[in-house]
Amino acid sequence: MKKQLAMMRDPAATARTLSEALPYLQRYAGAIVVVKFGGNAMGDEDAMAEFARDIVLMRQVGVNPVVVHGGGPMINDLLARLGIKSEFVRGKRVTDKATVEVVEMVLTGLVNKRIVQAIMDEGGRAVGLSGKDDDLMVCEADDPELGFVGKPVEMNVQVLRDLFAAGIIPVVAPVATGMNPNETFNVNGDTAAGAIAGALKADRLLLLTDVSGVKNKAGEIVTQMTPEEVRAMIADGTISGGMIPKTETALAAVEEGVRAVVILDGRIPNACLLELFTDQGAGSLIRSTEPRVKPRRE
Numbered sequence: 001m002k003k004q005l006a007m008m009r010d011p012a013a014t015a016r017t018l019s020e021a022l023p024y025l026q027r028y029a030g031a032i033v034v035v036k037f038g039g040n041a042m043g044d045e046d047a048m049a050e051f052a053r054d055i056v057l058m059r060q061v062g063v064n065p066v067v068v069h070g071g072g073p074m075i076n077d078l079l080a081r082l083g084i085k086s087e088f089v090r091g092k093r094v095t096d097k098a099t100v101e102v103v104e105m106v107l108t109g110l111v112n113k114r115i116v117q118a119i120m121d122e123g124g125r126a127v128g129l130s131g132k133d134d135d136l137m138v139c140e141a142d143d144p145e146l147g148f149v150g151k152p153v154e155m156n157v158q159v160l161r162d163l164f165a166a167g168i169i170p171v172v173a174p175v176a177t178g179m180n181p182n183e184t185f186n187v188n189g190d191t192a193a194g195a196i197a198g199a200l201k202a203d204r205l206l207l208l209t210d211v212s213g214v215k216n217k218a219g220e221i222v223t224q225m226t227p228e229e230v231r232a233m234i235a236d237g238t239i240s241g242g243m244i245p246k247t248e249t250a251l252a253a254v255e256e257g258v259r260a261v262v263i264l265d266g267r268i269p270n271a272c273l274l275e276l277f278t279d280q281g282a283g284s285l286i287r288s289t290e291p292r293v294k295p296r297r298e
Contacts, residue, residue, distance in 0.1 A: 024277040029062035031203035032164075034258075035272060036193035037115065038070035038208065047267070048118050054272045055169060056124035063276070064164040067119075067126075067171045068196060070189030071111040078102055089145045095186050100148040103186045104130075107173040115171050126169040131176030131187065134159040137195065139176040139185040150176050150185025152192070155199035172196065194249040198256025205253050206275060207246055208266030213284035214239060214247065224285045227251050250286045260287035 037051060058065045079086060079102055087094040095103065112128040119126040131137030131152075136159055139150030163170045174192035176185045187195075190207055197205040213221040214230075217238050225233075230247050233239040239247055243263075250261035264271050264283025274282040 021277045025061050028203065028276055030064070032064045032066070032200050033058065033204045033206065033276070034066045034068060034193055034197040034200065034202045035206045036068050036190055036208060037266070038189055042069070042071070042111070043073065048114070049122065050269060052115070052118035053122045054270055055119055056122045058272065059124055059169055065169055066160060066196060067115060067169065068174060068189060068193035069111055069115055069171065070174065071107050074111055075103055075106045078106055092146055094145070095147045095149050100184050100186055104175045104184055107175050112171055112173040119169055119171070124169055125167060126171050127163060128171045128173070129159070130173040131192065135177060136172070137176040137187065137192065139178055139187060148185050150178070150187045152176065152187065152195040155195055157196065157199045160200065190246055190249045194253040197253050197258045201257040203259045204276070205258050205261040206272055207249070207261065207263045208271060209246065209263060210265070210267060212265045213263050214243060222284050223281065227254055227286065227288060230286055247286070254286060254288055260285055
C-alpha cells in the first residue's frame with residue numbers, strides 16, 4: 001500500500017509502471033480470464049471496490065474477464081436467521097430443498113448483484129447470471145448423500161461469448177439447473193469456475209483465496225508447477241486439507257484446455273493485475289509443460 005501511495009505521488013513512477021506493463025497488455029489482449037472471487041474480500045467494501053476496479057481495468061485493456069463467486073458466509077448467516085439447521089456428512093453440508101432455496105436466494109439475489117453493482121460503480125458494464133441462465137451449467141448430484149450439491153456435466157457458454165462481444169463482464173453465481181425438471185443444484189464456487197474456464201478454453205483461471213498459494217514441505221510458496229508435480233505433492237501429503245480441492249480443480253481445468261491456473265491470495269491489493277501484468281506474477285501457477293518465454297510467465 002505504501003508503494004502504491006508513493007507511485008500516486010510520483011507521476012514518473014506511474015508512467016514507468018504502465019510502460020513496463022505493455023508486453024503483458026499485448027499478451028492478454030483478447031484473452032479470456034476466469035476469476036473465482038471469494039474469501040474475506042467479499043465482505044469488505046474497500047476490497048470489493050478494489051477488486052471491481054481491477055476487473056474493469058482488465059476489460060478496458062482488452063481482456064475478457066468472467067467473475068465466478070461464492071458466498072458461504074452470507075448463506076450461513078441467512079440459514080441461521082431462518083432457523084434452518086444444517087446436517088453434515090463427512091464434514092460436508094447436506095443441501096436439502098430448504099437449504100438450496102436459501103443458497104439460490106443469497107447467491108443470485110444478494111451476492112451476485114453486489115458484485116455487479118461494484119463493477120458498475122467503477123465504470124464497467126456487467127450482467128449477473130447464474131448457471132441456470134441459458135442452461136449455462138447443467139448438473140447432476142455429486143454425492144447422493146449430500147442432496148442438491150451439483151457436479152457440472154453439461155456446459156453451454158455461448159451466452160458468455162455473446163456478453164464478451166457486447167463489451168459486458170459476466171458475473172456468475174454457482175447455482176445450476178439439473179437434468180430433471182425444476183431441479184436446482186448448489187455448486188462449489190471453485191468447481192463452477194473451473195468448469196466454466198474449461199468450457200471456454202480460457203487463457204487463465206485465477207482462484208482467489210485467503211492463502212498465498214501452494215506451499216512445499218519447507219513452507220515456501222511454489223511459484224510454478226506441472227500437473228505431475230501437483231499430483232505427487234497430493235500423494236505425499238505436501239498438499240493437504242482445503243488446498244486439495246483447489247488443486248484438483250486446477251488439474252481438471254488444465255486437462256479441459258485451460259492454458260494455466262493460478263492459486264493466489266485475493267487479500268493482496270490488485271492481486272489479479274499483479275498476476276497478469278507483471279513479470280513476477282503472484283501465487284502458484286499450474287500448467288502443462290511448455291517452454292517459458294519469460295523467467296516465470298510466458
